[in-house]
Amino acid sequence: MTPTTASIQVTCSNCNLRELCMPVGLDCQQMQRIEEVVATRRKIKRGDMLFQNGEDFTSLYAIRTGFFKTCVATEDGRYQVTGFQMAGEIIGLDGIVHNHHTCDAIALENAEVCVMPFNRIEEISREVTALQSHVHKVMSREIVREHSVMLLLGSMRAEERLAAFILNLVQRLHSRGFSSSELILRMTREEIGSYLGLKLETVSRTFSKFVEDGMVEVKQRHIRILNQEALQRLVNNSREGR
Structure with missing residues (x-):
């Protein structure tokens, strides 16, 4: 089922989650440029997919409300849950490496996400270096989280x-x-x-x-x-x- 896309423009400066998914300490001009990163909002119903394995990678998604799980299909046909994501976190980073998603992202409850086209992120990052640094921090946090899970499962x-x-x-x-x-x-x-x-x-x-x-x-x-x-x-x- 295709998620509903809202036509309203998101204003990051008025979002109570901005400090969790956007850089802090920006001036008004930089904040205005950052807000251009967000194209639309999407509403995802419980049980629906935000993206799926093999789908072309175009955007990162900042979770505004709701919970998601990411999972992959194992060789024997079972689904392995690889993570749980909540409001204020960014999802979709798995698609950057090969330009397509490598897992399914499924809403565990009715949710809303801010759609951030990756080409727009790259473009604005050239002007607002704090955005590029923030994306790197988000990616690093995911690496650390995956490392922690490996330790957890292994020992x-x-x-x-x-x-x-x-x-x-x-x-x-x-x-x-x-x-x-x-x-x-x-x-x-x-x-x-x-x-x-x-x-x-x-x-x-x-x-x-x-x-x-x-x-x-x-x-x-x-x-x-x-x-x-x-x-x-x-x-x-x-x-x-x-």
């Missing part, structure tokens, strides 16, 4: 993986003004398992253990962290044991 036990996942998710949400101890999971336990390299049963069992140990309270998709220090100790112990 952590199930409890440590899930603890790291919960802490990372709540920290990213907190930087966007949400609670530092409560969150609503937009993804299923099966999707979490796919991302963490765990079976669905293992994810459910580990959540139950966290509840029994008094670390979290779970009501369907609502998670409340009761003992953040205990979760952090699980992650730290894994790192110290490597």
Whole structure:
């Protein structure tokens, strides 16, 4: 299904997420040029694709509202979740290398993105060097995140993986003004398992253990962290044991 494209022009200077997806400290003239990067907004319905594997790469997307997952098809036909993206983050960087996307990006809830044509980013970056630097930082952050996931999957036990996942998710949400101890999971336990390299049963069992140990309270998709220090100790112990 084709996403709906809004005809209104986005004003980055009035967006409450601008500091997360755009450079900071720009003067009025630079901000005006930056706003020309954003072509349109798109509304993506839950379950629809923003882009898919093999599709021509034309734009990066700043997530304005909603959650996405990226995934790839494995050789045996299964889908492997490779990441979860939320408001204030930029998605679509996978397409830069070969000029086509290498994964599917699927909305986990109704979402809205700002469409930023890559040729326009490159053009304006020549004038506003802060934009080029910011794109490099975003790319570097993705590399660091992928490296962290590799370490997580390669050396952590199930409890440590899930603890790291919960802490990372709540920290990213907190930087966007949400609670530092409560969150609503937009993804299923099966999707979490796919991302963490765990079976669905293992994810459910580990959540139950966290509840029994008094670390979290779970009501369907609502998670409340009761003992953040205990979760952090699980992650730290894994790192110290490597």
